[in-house]
Every structure is written in C-alpha cells, then in structure tokens.
Amino acid sequence: MIVKIIALAIQLNAILILSTSAQLIVDGKSEYTIYSSPAATETERYAAQELQQYLHEISGVQLPITQEPQPKTIYVGFQGAPKALSNGLTPTEFGKEEYIIREQNGALLIAGGEPRGTLYGTIGFLQDHLGCRWYSKDVITTPKQTTISIKGLNDRQAPAFEYREPWYREAYDTEFALHNRLNPSGVPLPMSKGGSFIMYPFVHTFNNLVPIEQYHEENPEYFALVDGVRTDKHFGGQLCLTNPDVLRIATETVMQWIKDHPEADVFSIDQNDGFGFCECEPCAAIDKSEGSQSGTVLHFVNQIADVVAKKHPDIQLQTLAYVYSEVPPKTMKPRPNVTIRMCHYDYCNAHAIGQCPDHQRFVTRLEGWSAITDSITIWDYYTDFRHYLIPYPNFESMINHPRFYAERNCTGLFAQGSNVRQQGGGEFSALRAWVFAQLMWNPHQDGWALVHEFVDAVYGPSAPYIRDYIALAHNAVKGEENLFRIFTDPTTMKFLTPEFIHASEALFIKAEAAAQNNPDLLKRVELAHLPIHYARLYFYTVGGTSYLSKEEMPKVLDSFMRITAEHKIKQLAERGGPTVIADFTQKVKEAPEFVTDWWIVGPFGNKDRIGFDHVYLPEQRFEPDRFFEGIDYELISWRPYKNERTGYIDFAALIQPNEEAVAYAYRRFDLEEAAEIEIGLGSNDGFKLWLNGNIILSKKTSRVAEPNQELITLPMRKGPNEVLIKIEQLGGGWGFYFTKR
Numbered sequence: 001m002i003v004k005i006i007a008l009a010i011q012l013n014a015i016l017i018l019s020t021s022a023q024l025i026v027d028g029k030s031e032y033t034i035y036s037s038p039a040a041t042e043t044e045r046y047a048a049q050e051l052q053q054y055l056h057e058i059s060g061v062q063l064p065i066t067q068e069p070q071p072k073t074i075y076v077g078f079q080g081a082p083k084a085l086s087n088g089l090t091p092t093e094f095g096k097e098e099y100i101i102r103e104q105n106g107a108l109l110i111a112g113g114e115p116r117g118t119l120y121g122t123i124g125f126l127q128d129h130l131g132c133r134w135y136s137k138d139v140i141t142t143p144k145q146t147t148i149s150i151k152g153l154n155d156r157q158a159p160a161f162e163y164r165e166p167w168y169r170e171a172y173d174t175e176f177a178l179h180n181r182l183n184p185s186g187v188p189l190p191m192s193k194g195g196s197f198i199m200y201p202f203v204h205t206f207n208n209l210v211p212i213e214q215y216h217e218e219n220p221e222y223f224a225l226v227d228g229v230r231t232d233k234h235f236g237g238q239l240c241l242t243n244p245d246v247l248r249i250a251t252e253t254v255m256q257w258i259k260d261h262p263e264a265d266v267f268s269i270d271q272n273d274g275f276g277f278c279e280c281e282p283c284a285a286i287d288k289s290e291g292s293q294s295g296t297v298l299h300f301v302n303q304i305a306d307v308v309a310k311k312h313p314d315i316q317l318q319t320l321a322y323v324y325s326e327v328p329p330k331t332m333k334p335r336p337n338v339t340i341r342m343c344h345y346d347y348c349n350a351h352a353i354g355q356c357p358d359h360q361r362f363v364t365r366l367e368g369w370s371a372i373t374d375s376i377t378i379w380d381y382y383t384d385f386r387h388y389l390i391p392y393p394n395f396e397s398m399i400n401h402p403r404f405y406a407e408r409n410c411t412g413l414f415a416q417g418s419n420v421r422q423q424g425g426g427e428f429s430a431l432r433a434w435v436f437a438q439l440m441w442n443p444h445q446d447g448w449a450l451v452h453e454f455v456d457a458v459y460g461p462s463a464p465y466i467r468d469y470i471a472l473a474h475n476a477v478k479g480e481e482n483l484f485r486i487f488t489d490p491t492t493m494k495f496l497t498p499e500f501i502h503a504s505e506a507l508f509i510k511a512e513a514a515a516q517n518n519p520d521l522l523k524r525v526e527l528a529h530l531p532i533h534y535a536r537l538y539f540y541t542v543g544g545t546s547y548l549s550k551e552e553m554p555k556v557l558d559s560f561m562r563i564t565a566e567h568k569i570k571q572l573a574e575r576g577g578p579t580v581i582a583d584f585t586q587k588v589k590e591a592p593e594f595v596t597d598w599w600i601v602g603p604f605g606n607k608d609r610i611g612f613d614h615v616y617l618p619e620q621r622f623e624p625d626r627f628f629e630g631i632d633y634e635l636i637s638w639r640p641y642k643n644e645r646t647g648y649i650d651f652a653a654l655i656q657p658n659e660e661a662v663a664y665a666y667r668r669f670d671l672e673e674a675a676e677i678e679i680g681l682g683s684n685d686g687f688k689l690w691l692n693g694n695i696i697l698s699k700k701t702s703r704v705a706e707p708n709q710e711l712i713t714l715p716m717r718k719g720p721n722e723v724l725i726k727i728e729q730l731g732g733g734w735g736f737y738f739t740k741r
C-alpha cells in the first residue's frame with residue numbers, strides 16, 4: 001500500500017503574487033485545460049497525464065487534456081504553443097533534459113528538449129513550484145492547495161550532470177527514479193517515460209571485447225603478461241593493449257555494438273576489475289614514457305575512437321581511470337569522442353574532498369585529467385564493501401562531492417552506495433538515494449537541509465531521535481584521525497566505541513517507541529536501527545562483550561534476522577567478511593569465549609625476521625619484575641593488560657616501535673583437574689605457542705588475524721599452567737585472538 005503523507009502547510013517561494021489573469025486554480029475550481037499536441041511524443045503525452053494526475057491530487061480539480069488550445073491553457077511541449085509564449089524558443093535549443101516553465105498572459109508553457117525535457121519540466125513544476133516530493137516508493141507528499149497562481153513563472157533548468165545514478169535499491173524503483181529525475185543505466189527508465197542514459201556495456205568490458213574463454217587457448221599473447229606469464233584470469237586479467245590483433249578484434253566488436261545498440265548513449269572500453277596490466281615490452285615502453293598505465297589504455301582506446309569517429313561522428317566512447325590507470329598520462333590526450341570515467345577509489349570516506357588531506361592525491365589526478373580533456377564522468381564510492389550494514393557516517397561526502405564534481409565540469413556521477421542494487425539495506429539507503437538524486441540535479445542546494453527534510457518527512461514522530469543519531473555519528477568522526485575507507489574493518493573504525501553504540505541504541509529505542517502506533521513507520525525506523533544491531537553482533541563475534549552481552553545476544557540476533565528478512569536483505573558484503581546472512585548469524589551463534597587479560601612485553605628486534613627464532617629472555621621464565629633490553633636498548637618489562645572492548649590483543653596499538661619486532665603475551669591458567677583444553681588462536685602475523693615451557697605450535701606466516709585461525713588442544717595439568725605466545729610484526733596490523741572453545 002502506498003502511504004501518502006500530506007504536508008498540510010508548506011511554504012512556497014515561487015507563487016506569491018496572485019492575479020486573476022494567471023490563477024490556475026481558484027477556490028478548488030479552474031478554467032484551464034492541458035494542451036497536448038497530436039504531434040507530441042509518447043513521453044510528452046505521459047507528461048501531460050502526470051500533470052493532470054498530480055494537479056488533481058493537490059487541488060481536487062481534474063483539468064481536461066485537450067488537443068484544442070483554449071485561451072487558458074497549459075502547453076505541455078513546444079508543439080502548438082503560441083510564439084509569444086515560447087518566446088521564439090525551440091526544442092533544439094534545449095539539452096536532452098533541459099526545460100522551461102513560462103507564464104505569459106495567463107497561458108503556461110512547460111516544454112523542453114528531447115527526449116526528457118518536457119517530462120522533467122512537469123516534474124520540476126510539481127516539485128519546485130507546488131512542493132510535491134517523492135521521498136521513497138512509500139512516502140510521497142502532495143501538499144493540498146485549492147488556489148494556485150502561475151503569475152510570472154519563468155524557470156529554465158538543466159541538470160548539473162547529464163548522467164545521474166545513485167546505486168541504491170530504492171533509486172531503481174522506476175517511479176522513484178522518474179520523479180527524482182534520475183537516468184540510471186542499471187535499470188533504465190522505459191522510453192515511454194523518457195528513457196535513461198545508457199552505457200553499453202556497463203563497466204569492466206575487456207572480457208566482452210576479447211573474451212578470454214574464446215581466445216586464450218590459441219592466442220595467449222592477446223592477454224596481459226604478468227610476472228612473465230600470459231594471464232588466464234577471467235576477471236582481474238587484462239588485455240595486451242599493444243597487440244594489433246587485440247586492437248582489430250576490439251574495434252570490430254565496438255562497431256558491432258554500435259550497430260546493435262542504437263539506444264546507448266556511450267560505449268564502454270574499460271579495463272577489467274583489479275590489477276594485472278600487461279608488462280610486455282611494447283606495453284611497458286608506452287607506460288614508462290607516459291608515467292602511468294593510463295598510457296597503454298589511452299593508446300588503445302584512442303585508436304578505436306579514431307575508427308568510430310569516421311563512421312559515427314556522434315558516438316561517444318568511455319574508459320576508466322581506475323586502480324592502476326588513475327594517474328593521467330604525461331603527453332597523450334583522450335580523443336574528443338572519449339570520456340574518462342574517473343574513479344574516486346579508496347580514499348577517506350569520513351570527510352569530504354577538501355575537508356581532509358587524504359583526498360589530495362585524487363584532486364591532483366583529477367586536475368591532471370581536466371587539463372587534457374573536458375569530458376570526465378565520475379564513479380564514486382560511498383560504503384564499506386566489507387560490511388554494507390555497518391554504521392557509516394559519510395554524509396559530508398554525499399553532500400559535498402556532487403558540488404565539487406559539478407564545479408569541475410564533470411559530466412556524470414555514479415554513486416556506488418551501500419549494498420547491491422537488488423536488495424538494499426545499507427545505512428539510510430533510502431535517504432541517500434533521495435539526497436543524491438536532489439544533488440545530482442542541482443548540487444548547489446543545502447545538503448544538510450535536504451537530509452533533515454527527508455528525516456522529518458519520512459520518520460515523522462521518530463524524526464528527532466533519528467536526527468540525534470545522525471548528529472552523534474557525524475560528530476564522532478570529525479578530525480583527521482577518524483578516517484575510514486571503503487574496505488574497512490569495524491574494529492579499526494575509531495568512532496565505533498561501546499559508548500557510541502549504547503548511546504545510538506538508546507536513541508533507536510526511543511525512535512521505535514515513538515513509531516509504535518504506525519506499523520509502516522515502525523518498519524522504516526527498524527530498518528534505520530539495523531546497522532546498530534549489525535555492529536553489536538559483529539563486535540560480539542570478535543569478543544566485544546562490552547558491545548553486546550551473552551545474555552542480550554539472542555534478542556538482538558532475532559531482531560537482526562527478522563528485519564533483514566522483512567526487507568529482503570541477503571548480502572552483507574562484496575568480499576572480505578561473511579557475505580551472506582546465514583554465515584554471519586552462524587558466526588554469531590558460535591562466537592567463542594575470548595581470553596582478553598594477559599601480561600605483555602615487547603618489542604624485541606626482528607630485523608630480517610631473525611627475532612622469530614631468536615630466544616629472548618621472556619621465553620626462559622616469567623619474571624614480572626625483570627627488565628629486558630628491547631629495540632634500541634630501550635628497557636622494557638612485563639605489564640598486565642586487559643582489552644575491555646573486544647577480544648583482540650592489539651600489539652600495534654600497545655607496543656612501540658611497531659615495526660620489525662616480536663612481542664610476548666603470558667597468562668596462567670589454574671585447573672582443579674588435569675584436562676585437554678580446546679583453544680583457538682588467530683594471529684597477525686606469525687606466532688609461537690608454548691605450554692608450561694614446551695613448544696606446542698610454531699607458524700611463520702603473514703596474515704590478518706581472525707578468531708580461531710588455529711584450533712589447538714592444550715594438555716593442561718592440575719594446578720597452574722603457563723601459556724606463552726610470541727607474535728611477530730611484518731607490517732600493518734599486529735596482534736592476536738585467543739579463544740576457549
């Protein structure tokens with residue numbers, strides 16, 4: 001069921017001067033008709049119907065749609081409009097989505113370019129001048145008005161970006177996309193409703209151009225030479241871009257695409273995902289002289305572009321500046337018919353470009369590309385791809401980036417948001433879909449005002465608590481030290497403290513209480529609450545009992561499973577953690593007991609990894625009062641430590657210097673009877689484990705620690721037992737998990 005929330009009082013800026021000559025509706029009555037020319041396109045006819053339907057909802061008046069102009073007429077489309085009204089303007093002077101809304105002598109023109117201008121003008125009239133909002137599939141507002149003036153209207157608009165696609169499930173609802181003037185390639189709008197901006201194929205197309213399964217066996221030289229071997233990887237494997245046969249096959253394929261897909265706005269010649277560029281001599285020579293792998297990419301794409309330009313001068317191609325090709329080339333320039341799809345990949349997401357120095361590398365690269373082309377479209381990233389459901393306070397990026405890109409004349413924005421588009425569920429994904437849609441059309445709006453407008457309209461009586469949560473989260477990530485990126489482990493997100501989680505939980509409990517009498521609202525509030533449930537459960541799996549106690553866990557897990565099922569959320573991550581719900585809930589249910597109180601000492605030297613086998617004094621016996629000689633003759637000694645936050649003993653945070661080092665952890669277990677104790681160990685990086693002075697297990701490895709990477713049985717005796725662990729640091733994280741199974 002569609003719930004329409006009616007805002008009873010709404011302030012409208014545009015229609016203040018009332019005059020009898022240009023009153024569309026007076027006291028619930030109207031003399032106007034809607035004119036739709038016999039020559040109108042299907043989209044323009046649809047625009048006239050939209051206008052009729054929503055004017056009826058707003059005012060209760062049904063204006064007839066006619067093909068006979070009357071003195072008091074709304075002309076939908078340029079066809080048939082009097083010259084005085086159209087002021088000499090013609091559709092050809094308008095961009096594909098550009099429109100004008102103009103009143104003259106009581107007649108109104110709503111018209112624009114082909115194919116979507118007139119339709120978007122109608123939506124612009126309803127939204128900007130009559131206050132309609134399409135916040136989501138379920139929350140639409142049509143403010144009631146019994147008198148509507150159109151006097152003096154003169155509003156010409158075009159979107160800031162020709163391509164606008166936020167990657168959220170909510171944004172792919174056709175009615176939502178249409179009414180928020182998005183033109184997604186992922187789920188295109190039908191041509192009868194104006195169509196979309198179509199990329200063919202969508203992205204990562206090297207394998208579409210020269211399929212590895214078709215050519216690899218006979219012609220391995222078509223594919224990238226990586227570490228001396230021609231790659232046979234389907235994805236992540238790239239092409240040899242200087243091979244003339246590869247160019248020939250790819251060019252033929254592109255020419256065929258152009259023939260087969262007249263609906264496409266742009267054709268993608270994109271490297272596959274990941275690394276794996278070609279290192280053969282001719283490829284390497286170009287990349288070396290251009291100072292970037294974008295050299296071979298552009299060398300290749302430009303040659304195809306030249307062939308295409310001869311036969312199809314209006315066709316545009318695009319190629320990625322991504323991972324290894326993000327740096328612009330030194331001397332080459334993209335051809336005029338080549339768009340660069342630049343990726344803002346793996347930078348700080350807590351702060352927007354301009355708010356912290358982490359983005360400077362990207363800004364420099366974007367400036368470099370801007371110097372050699374005026375056709376740049378942006379692919380930006382707005383979620384944690386390891387944990388789609390984790391609280392992710394990055395509204396500053398959402399709010400500021402569209403304006404930043406528009407000011408640099410970028411032509412499109414793809415905002416890859418929380419969760420795959422089929423299922424939704426990332427934090428505030430409906431809010432993000434709507435705010436992005438607004439800012440992609442006009443990025444000069446006040447983004448925080450849009451956020452608050454959405455929260456108030458969609459969460460009603462629960463809105464104050466949701467606003468407080470948003471403020472709490474965003475205040476918690478101010479400051480450069482709170483940076484997080486798009487592949488982030490929640491244990492490294494500094495703002496996710498137990499205090500933050502408990503304060504957020506309290507706000508959502510109040511928000512849910514305020515929604516008790518409205519089942520639809522309660523569902524929306526519960527979905528907003530989901531990231532806090534997810535965070536608590538995630539921390540529980542790594543020993544974070546201060547986030548969620550054993551007693552509370554079943555209740556939170558039940559809520560989590562119910563909400564994800566109700567909202568058809570199935571996938572939790574792209575990679576790097578449990579990606580499906582069942583694996584995650586299993587992990588929660590089987591979460592072991594973590595041992596988090598240890599004596600620790602370090603660092604001892606590990607230059608050239610000699611520390612791994614060197615017998616330092618702590619290996620001989622546990623002497624809590626003794627001083628040892630650490631790195632750089634530093635005097636160090638045992639100290640007791642207990643992690644209150646999670647089960648992870650984080651040497652990287654506890655011990656300095658945190659490089660080329662080993663450190664020890666010691667603990668006593670007192671048993672009343674001898675027993676075989678099952679334990680789990682996870683380490684970053686290699687480790688040695690002793691029980692009562694006897695080595696139990698030694699493993700030289702380099703890895704990220706996860707609970708229970710090693711399952712070990714410790715034969716403990718009656719009385720005191722001594723466990724000693726040595727962990728080496730090879731770079732990055734450094735620490736261990738110790739569990740009792």
Ligand SMILES: [Zn+2]
Pocket residue numbers: 224225239240241242243278279280281282283284
């Ligand atoms: Zn090559």
Ligand SMILES: [Zn+2]
Pocket residue numbers: 348349350351355356357358480482483484
């Ligand atoms: Zn930052």
